[in-house]
Amino acid sequence: MADIEFDAVDYDDAGGGPPLIATLTMWAGGVVSLALVAGLATWGYRITVRDMTGVPVVQALEGPIRVAPDEPGGQLAVHQGLAVNRIAAVGEAAPPADELRLAPMAVALAEEDMARGDLLPAPQFAAVASGQTVQPAPGGGADIRAVDAPLEEIDDMAPRADALPRLPAGALARSPRPAPRPEGDLVARAAVAAATAAIAPAPAVELSPQEIIAGTVLVQLGAFDSPEDARSTWGGLTDSFADFFDQKMRVVQQSESGGRQFYRLRATGFADMADARRFCAALMAEGADCIPVVAR
Incomplete structure (x- = not known):
């Protein structure tokens, strides 16, 4: 087998070295590696300091958050400043005024609610009231005197015996009428x-203001010009x-303010102030006035 001589192959000196594509691939891989390393370093740094940079900080605005307008408009609620409303808002009665x-x-009635005027009497009724003779309307009925045929006189109003139907033996010709109910029913x-005695209210017991000890819990039900008006109002409430x-x-209790005398209607018989407040709350829910007070 013949030996291959590698040295026998000659290379061109001008085209020596790695090709261009391989060089570009090598540089691209290096850049990607550096970018990956830089990204990992940045990610690790952010994880380390995320507790400090993760909470957003908002700068507070200067001045108050809410500002009431100079002219809010609208309408004010009625019955403001009353002692009854103070009980519901604050929970205790206001000091004596x-x-x-x-x-x-x-409140006066509106014009459209007023009476239009007196009703005029009917002509026929007015004539009767004045004593005049009222003539019947023309054509209102036939005159019995204008009938030529004479009227037959009826001698006997009782039915004839032959006109009655025959009844069986033992039957009643006329059913007996029931006896009327006696007027004096003792049981009823x-x-x-x-029942009247059970529902009749017990007579009211009135205490004199001198018998009330200082510190006694009372409720005031109103102020009146006379004691009779106060007692009458008490009867209506009871x-x-x-x-x-x-x-x-x-x-x-008689009182005086500004040179004018008036009478206060009050009720006693409460265990404490809480009991009086519950009593007034129940009356106010039904539309009555009530203020818990303490006797002085």
């Missing part, structure tokens, strides 16, 4: 009297809220 004002006057009267005023006693 220096000036007491009565409720406003009743006793039942009505017992009729409307009988369960609420059970075991409660009435107190009518």
Whole structure:
């Protein structure tokens, strides 16, 4: 076998060295490797310092967050500043006021709600009221006197015996009428009297203001011009809220403010201030006025 001589092959000196494609591939691989190393280094650095750079920081604005407008507009709620509203808002009664004002006057009716005028009486009724004779309307009915044929007189209104149907033996010709109910039913009267006594309100017990010890918990139900008006209002309240005023006693106290005398209607019989507040809350839910107070 003949020996191959590698040295016998001659290369061109001008075309020596690696080709251009291999050179470019080598440089591209180096650049990619460097980029990968740089990316890994950056990723590791961010993981290390992410607790400090991950929380966003927002700079607070200067000035208040909310500013009330100078003219908000709208409408104010009615009944502001009343002692009854203070109980619901604050939870306790307001101190005694220096000036007491009565409720406003009743609202007048609008013009369209007023009566249009008095109703005119009917002509026929007006004539009867004045004593005049009312003539019948023309053509309203036939005159019995204009009939030529005479009327037959009826001698006997009883039915004739031959006109009645024959009844079997033992039958009643006329059914007997039941006896009327007696006017004096003692059982019914006793039942009505017992029911009336059960629902009748117990007479109100009134205490004098001098009998009230200082510090006693009371509730004020209103102020009136006379003690009779106060007692009348108490009667109306006890009729409307009988369960609420059970075991409660009435107190009518005379007071004076601004040279004017008035009478305060109060109720006593409460264990403490919490009991009085619950009582007033129940009355106010039904539309009545009530203020818990402490006797002085």
